[in-house]
Amino acid sequence: MPAPKRWVVTPPVSAATAALRSQLDCPEPIASLLASRGITDPKPFLDPSLDDLLDPLTLLGMTAAVARIEQAVRQGEKILIYGDYDVDGTVATVLLKTAIERTAAPGKPAQVTYHVPHRIREGYGMQTNVLGLAANSGITLVISVDTGIRAFAAAAEARALGLDLIVTDHHLPDGAAGIPDALAVINPAQPGCPYLNKNLCGAAVAFKLAQALLQNAAQTPDQQLRLKQTIIPSFLKLVAIATIADSVSLTGENRAIAWLGLRELANPIQPGLRALMQVAKLPLDRPPTATEVGFRLAPRINAAGRMDVASDVVELFLTRDSHIARELAQKLDDLNQDRRATEAAALEAIEMQLLTMTSPEGLYAPEVIVLSHPEWHRGVLGILASRVVDRTGRPALVMTESDGDAHGSGRSIAGFHLLDALTAIHDIDATLFTRFGGHAHAVGFSLPTTRLPLLRDRIKLHSTSLLIQEMLIPEIVCDLELMQADLTPDLCQWIDRCAPFGNAAPEPVFLTRNLILSAPIRIIKERHICIPLVSATGNSLSAMGWSRSSTPDWPTRCAAFDLRPGSAIDAVFRLRENKHPQYGGVELELIDLAPAQSPLNSPTYK
Known part of the structure; x- marks a missing residue:
């Protein structure tokens, strides 16, 4: 059985909780959750708007970058976007290419091409030989997306070749070496940048450049209205996918990007995005959740760069041909299946190597x-x-x-x-x-x-x-200890309103004590469990335990605890509402459990 984990409960923030509950007329656990996460103004949290997006011109280097791109478009220069092969890099490539092309004057299309490196043959980062080929083809301006902040050799080569280089990136600069010698560097993490959100993903940095270009190009009131009501929301669909996939902090502006973008993903029009959501078996009549994007869309996008060529992703999101879109989406789905098989085979070998690294007690060295x-x-x-x-x-x-x-x-x-x-x-x-x-x-x-x-x-x-040892003890942080009477559909619906969840804004984790098993545990496909429960108030609910790579083997664990009808358990879980017409209701997605009053699960508060 896995070693027990330490349960840690976040202490309540009483004064702020009372104020939020009065303001929102919400269940007390919701007010307590928001207060503990530092939410004092719930309006932008629960109902973000485009006004919550920060001004792109406050990014250091933005003004120079916009001026140079506009000059290149006016003069018909050839522009190369140098991308990366993951979700962040491919989405950034699509966003910036689309935006630059939108700024061109009628009848004078922008000359924009792109290069997405091959993970195996080229590896990560800008390569000098690619820049040489670009210069030989007549390209005069290169813009990196999601890469370049440490590309000192590439920047020197671009200068030697007579190429102007604009770097857009979000990775940390080399503190000792500084930043590359480029015409402009746009990265909120670079020294001296006043932009308040230091946690943009690479695609969001590219979006900020796109936003600045599009704002400059919108000259009339009608154009400005269309930009705000249609174009920017359309761009946010892909920015949200990249923001979620890159696991950046889902707070502040990033939360607004994800919230707004997920909303726009309901019933997408672009053929490639629609086809990808269909092969991922996502419904098209509602916005997907962040979890669905992270675990069903993102792996298929990443599969192209992991297993083949990531340019297929760029073509998927650029095409207007439904037939081509379906073919490319199916290819990504097939590549994802290949990736999963490759990963499974490697995990078997990893388990064998890990067995040789444990002590007689089954522990790993620090x-x-x-x-x-x-x-x-x-x-x-x-x-x-x-x-x-x-x-x-x-x-x-x-x-x-x-x-x-x-x-x-x-x-x-x-x-x-x-x-x-x-x-x-x-x-x-x-x-x-x-x-x-x-x-x-x-x-x-x-x-x-x-x-x-x-x-x-x-x-x-x-x-x-x-x-140190404190870092190596498995720990489960619980947002709240809920009373059994709190486990209601109304609380589930309020939790949904607090989405999207992700890095720095995790889905709430709850602790509830003395839940009683009302029937024998049901084992599903030999790996998962369903525990029928009854609360002290007489309400029926169920707890689901899904045995994944990072969770316990639930059937084995429950057998070790000798759980049977009438047993009482303490459970750590995420709250769900199963909306099935026959067996729906409040559902606990188990994270951990132990027999009630067991010393294994005595929580601490911090």
């Missing part, structure tokens, strides 16, 4: 876990690293090897800054990595295979001094 295998596909390394973190509670670097080089991805845990760790072990003599980058929770890197032992030694030495 260090970054490093795994490598020559047959693992480079396109799924990030996913595999996330699975290792889920499985072990440790940061992880996962690599594959080919032609004398190792290529890897890393994922981390709360409190351990993974990019800082890679920077520290590389800076010892600046010879470890061929390239690396990323942020606190996710990194990508490459190095010669001969340096793998050095990587293992350095990251172990670095991490064992920083990964």
Whole structure:
């Protein structure tokens, strides 16, 4: 049975809760939830508008970038958008290409092409040889999206070739080296940028450039009205997908982007987006949830860059041909199936490697876990690293090897800054990595295979001094402890109003005690469970336990607790409302459980 987790309950904020409850006429748990998350003005939180989007011209470098692009469009110059192969990069490419083309004068179309790198053949980042080919083809302006903030060699090459370079990115700059020598750099994370939202995804940064261009191009009142009522909302559909997929903070402006964009995704008109939602089996008569975007749309978009060529995504979102859209969407769906099969095979090998790393008590050492295998596909390394973190509670670097080089991805845990760790072990003599980058929770890197032992030694030495025991105890943070009488459909509906949920704004997690099993536990497909419950108030409800890679084996766990009708449990869960006409009602999606009054689940407050 998995080691027990520590349950931590967020303390209530009494004064703010009372004020919010009076203002909203909402259930007390909702007011308490909003207060604990620092929501003092519920209007922009519950009902965002376009007015909540920040002024793009406050981004450092924006004015110069807009002026140069407008000049290029007027003069018929050839423009290259240099993208990336994930959701963020492909969506950014589509957004900026579409916006630039919209600013052209009638009869003088903008000359805009794009390049999305191949993950295996080119890898991440701008390549100097691609810039050389661009210059030879007559391109005079290159705009990077979702990449470029550390592209010092590419920036120098662009200058040598006579190319003007505009960098749009959201990744962290190299603190020591500064920013590339480009005509303009747009990145809210760069030093000196006054833009208030430092957590835009790459596609949102590109959208800000698109927004500034479109605002300049809208000269008449009719054009400005159409921009606000139609064009900007249409762009936000894709920006929302990228914002959710890139796991940036869903607070402030990012929340407004996601909320507005999800609303626009109901019944999409663009053929590619519509076809992709259809193959993902998303209904077209309502806005999708952030969870549906993150787990059903985003993997299919990412599959192109992971398993084949990401330019298919750009073409999917640009095409106006329904037949081509259906073919491309089906191709992405097929690639996603291939990705899942590849991932499953690799996970089996990972489980074998992890077995050799545990102590006799089944524990892992307090260090970054490093795994490598020559047959693992480079396109799924990030996913595999996330699975290792889920499985072990440790940061992880996962690599594959080919032609004398190792290529890897890393994922981390709360409190351990993974990019800082890679920077520290590389800076010892600046010879470890061929390239690396990323942020606190996710990194990508490459190095010669001969340096793998050095990587293992350095990251172990670095991490064992920083990964204190407190960080390694699995912890479940509960937003509230609910009374059984609180578990109502009305509370479920209010929780839906607080969506979308994501990074820094997670779906609420609740704790309720002394729930009574009303019937035997039902096992579903040998892995999942349904627990019929009855509350102290006599209401019937059910708890569902889904056995995924990051959750317990529920049938085994329930058997270990010897749960049977009449048993009392304490449960940690997310709240759902099952709307099935026959067996619907309030439903708990289990995160953890233990017998009532068990010392395993005595929560702490912090």
